[in-house]
Amino acid sequence: MTEPSRYCHRHEIDPTHENTATHGRYCTSCWARLDMPLTQAGEIAGHLVGNMVTSGTAGTDKVDTASDSAPLPFNQAAFDDVNHLYATLVYWSGHWGSILDQKPVRVLAGSWRDNNGTIVGLPVGVTAAQAAEAVGVAAHWLKIRLDAILATTHTSDIDAMGEQFRDIWRMNARWPRATQAAYSQVPCGQDDCGARLAVWPPAFPGDSRRVVCAAGHFYAEDDYEALVMKYAKEQKEKRQEQAKTDRIAQRLAKKYGIGAR
C-alpha cells in the first residue's frame, strides 16, 4: 500500500494545483512565491532609499510646492514604498511571532509609529544602508521561519501575507535596479536648454544619483538639488502671480459688471 501523496494546501481551493507539499502544507512553488520577495526585500529597500535621499534626511526632497506640480514625485513615491515595505514585514513578524510563540524582529529605534503604536515606517533620516539592513533583517526573520509558518493551520493568514507580498513584486517592477533612468519634471536649467533631465539611480551603495539632460548637460547631485529648489520656487511664484492676476480680473469684472464672476 502506498501512502497517498499529500497535496499542497492550495489543491483544496484549486483542484488543478496538484503539487506535493514540500514546505509545511505547501508546495515548492507556493513557498517560492513567498520566499523570493523576502530574499529581495533588503536590496529593494536600499535601492528605494538611495533614490529618495539626496543629502542625508528624508525631508530634504520635500520641496515646498503644491501637489499638482511637485517636482519630485519620484522621491515621495519611493518614500511611501520603503515605509510600506518595512511596516508590512514588521507587521507579519509580530503576527507570526505570536502564533509561533517567538520573539518578533527587533524594530529600529525611532521607527515611525501611528497613534496605536503600530509601526508605519522607518525612522526619518535613515541612510540607504540602514534601510536595507533593517528591512533585510525583518525579511530574514520571516524567511528562516517560512517553513514553520507554512506548517501552521493559519492558512488564511498565509493567503493574506502572500497578497501583501505582491506589493514587493510591484515595487520591484516599479523601481528597476538595472540602470534605467527616471525623468525629472524639472527641465534642464543650463542656458536655454530646457531638455528633459534623466535621473539615474545610484549604481552601488554609497554612489550618488547621476543627472544628465537629453542634450548632454551633466549635473552633480548638489547642482541638481539646487536646480530643483529653484524650479519649485519659480513654480510657486508663478502660481502666486497667476492668483494675483485672477483676483484683479475678478475685482474689475465685479466693478464694471462684465463677464461671469
Ligand SMILES: [Zn+2]
Ligand atoms: Zn502549492
Ligand SMILES: [Zn+2]
Ligand atoms: Zn541641457
